[in-house]
Amino acid sequence: MLGLRNEITSFNNVNIYIDLLLNIYPDAEVAHSLDKLDKDYEGSAVRVRRESDNQEQDIGFVSNLFDFTSLEAFVTEEYDLYTSDFSSSGGLNGLNQSGTTITTNYSIGGEDDAARFFVAAEHSGQSFSTLNCAKETYSVTCDVYIPSTNVAIDKVTIWTGYGAETFATTEVKDEWVTITGEVEVTSGAVIRIQALASSGSINLPTLESDEAFYIKNFDVTTTATNAYVTTWYDQSGNGVNATQSTASRQPKIAVQGTYLGYIENENTQANANLRSSYPYVAGQRFTSFIVGQQFGSAVFGGTNSGSVYYGVAEDGSAGTSINGIDNLSYFGNGVSVADSREDVASLMVNMALLTTLAQRPEGSATQTLAMGYTVYTYNSCRFKEYIIYNNQSVDREEVEAYIMEHYDL
Amino acid sequence: MYYTSTNKSELESYNQAVNTGEGYSGTTTEWAEVIEHPNGTDYAILKHPNYDAELQEVESLGSDWFPNSEL
Numbered sequence: 176m177l178g179l180r181n182e183i184t185s186f187n188n189v190n191i192y193i194d195l196l197l198n199i200y201p202d203a204e205v206a207h208s209l210d211k212l213d214k215d216y217e218g219s220a221v222r223v224r225r226e227s228d229n230q231e232q233d234i235g236f237v238s239n240l241f242d243f244t245s246l247e248a249f250v251t252e253e254y255d256l257y258t259s260d261f262s263s264s265g266g267l268n269g270l271n272q273s274g275t276t277i278t279t280n281y282s283i284g285g286e287d288d289a290a291r292f293f294v295a296a297e298h299s300g301q302s303f304s305t306l307n308c309a310k311e312t313y314s315v316t317c318d319v320y321i322p323s324t325n326v327a328i329d330k331v332t333i334w335t336g337y338g339a340e341t342f343a344t345t346e347v348k349d350e351w352v353t354i355t356g357e358v359e360v361t362s363g364a365v366i367r368i369q370a371l372a373s374s375g376s377i378n379l380p381t382l383e384s385d386e387a388f389y390i391k392n393f394d395v396t397t398t399a400t401n402a403y404v405t406t407w408y409d410q411s412g413n414g415v416n417a418t419q420s421t422a423s424r425q426p427k428i429a430v431q432g433t434y435l436g437y438i439e440n441e442n443t444q445a446n447a448n449l450r451s452s453y454p455y456v457a458g459q460r461f462t463s464f465i466v467g468q469q470f471g472s473a474v475f476g477g478t479n480s481g482s483v484y485y486g487v488a489e490d491g492s493a494g495t496s497i498n499g500i501d502n503l504s505y506f507g508n509g510v511s512v513a514d515s516r517e518d519v520a521s522l523m524v525n526m527a528l529l530t531t532l533a534q535r536p537e538g539s540a541t542q543t544l545a546m547g548y549t550v551y552t553y554n555s556c557r558f559k560e561y562i563i564y565n566n567q568s569v570d571r572e573e574v575e576a577y578i579m580e581h582y583d584l
Numbered sequence: 585m586y587y588t589s590t591n592k593s594e595l596e597s598y599n600q601a602v603n604t605g606e607g608y609s610g611t612t613t614e615w616a617e618v619i620e621h622p623n624g625t626d627y628a629i630l631k632h633p634n635y636d637a638e639l640q641e642v643e644s645l646g647s648d649w650f651p652n653s654e655l
Contacts, residue, residue, distance in 0.1 A: 229609065230609075423632075
């Protein structure tokens with residue numbers, strides 16, 4: 176009779192019923208990874224914030240591996256920027272107006288619940304509504320009705336302003352017409368629904384009498400392009416999640432491309448890092464296993480006054496002594512490179528395992544875990560895994576061998 | 585890009601305006617933190633690309649803002 180262990184399902188060479196790293200090498204102090212480290216861990220890998228609407232969602236695992244599909248689905252999910260409801264008098268929902276008086280709850284052309292864009296007699300110049308946009312690409316749809324009694328207002332168009340590309344337009348009279356378009360805007364721009372004169376000019380001539388056009392079912396949707404990590408959950412069971420509550424300091428998570436799902440910082444101006452309450456106890460030697468990639472001076476380690484300190488530069492140098500953590504030794508892909516740190520640099524430029532042994536001296540400033548880079552160095556790094564053990568509870572070489580095999584390093 | 589000021593509250597107000605506009609929820613609580621220059625009189629905040637303010641704008645902050653950031 177076959178037991179459970181024999182009913183192994185394989186996915187990308189990972190067997191979901193076999194022990195994982197923390198099952199084989201338990202007692203990690205902190206364990207962050209984008210893959211599952213403990214087969215019994217029931218939490219998520221990360222919590223992400225998508226740029227489009229700042230919504231957040233936990234992303235977990237599928238067959239012990241990071242759930243890339245859910246990440247992509249969440250980040251690229253289409254969401255409504257604007258959905259019109261002109262059935263009530265207060266239904267504009269942020270639709271602004273210039274040279275136009277918008278009133279709602281009109282019936283015309285056999286349809287109810289339309290909004291009337293009213294332009295009074297003797298008005299001249301532009302007449303449009305605006306909807307603020309803060310993102311990049313939008314899908315716009317709108318039903319438009321232009322009465323043939325108009326003399327000046329001959330056309331209605333959706334665009335982002337004078338000189339901009341027209342995304343949707345109609346000059347059909349006395350019937351409802353649906354116009355749609357894909358709108359690309361620069362950050363902070365607006366989408367306009369604008370009346371055009373028969374000449375095509377955005378400036379209407381002086382109107383000899385009141386004129387109007389009508390819209391309904393005005394809907395604007397968009398999708399996100401970027402996502403950021405707010406929380407990298409701790410799988411060790413010690414509950415020291417690494418978090419960042421300040422939006423501009425949250426590291427990105429790659430949603431597309433070669434490094435899909437990797438936590439990364441790429442040469443932005445801001446100080447980006449994740450921090451946890453994990454304390455580096457004075458005198459304790461600890462071993463860190465970092466799977467990642469660095470360009471320049473990535474930093475892994477303690478905090479001081481809110482900034483990340485202690486790390487490894489691309490040339491193998493370290494800025495440690497002033498920051499309260501020293502006695503560092505570096506190992507790249509399981510090979511000690513203490514005397515040839517250029518090897519560390521070359522290894523970490525590609526996705527690699529970097530192991531550090533370090534100690535916080537007695538009397539030095541309190542340090543807690545942080546990972547990322549400082550505002551001043553502006554360098555780039557990617558993280559896949561970051562695990563810390565008390566130095567006495569781990570066989571470094573065995574864990575290195577496991578990680579290297581898992582990631583095929 | 586950063587906004588700078590000697591009036592910290594101006595930058596805090598800018599941050600609050602971004603927070604309100606963006607509607608952060610969940611783990612995320614704010615856009616940015618006000619950075620204090622070691623001289624104790626100058627302050628800066630990272631500019632949000634979608635929110636402008638009538639404040640002094642600089643491309644980046646010099647190393648004098650971060651004297652202890654070494655690596």
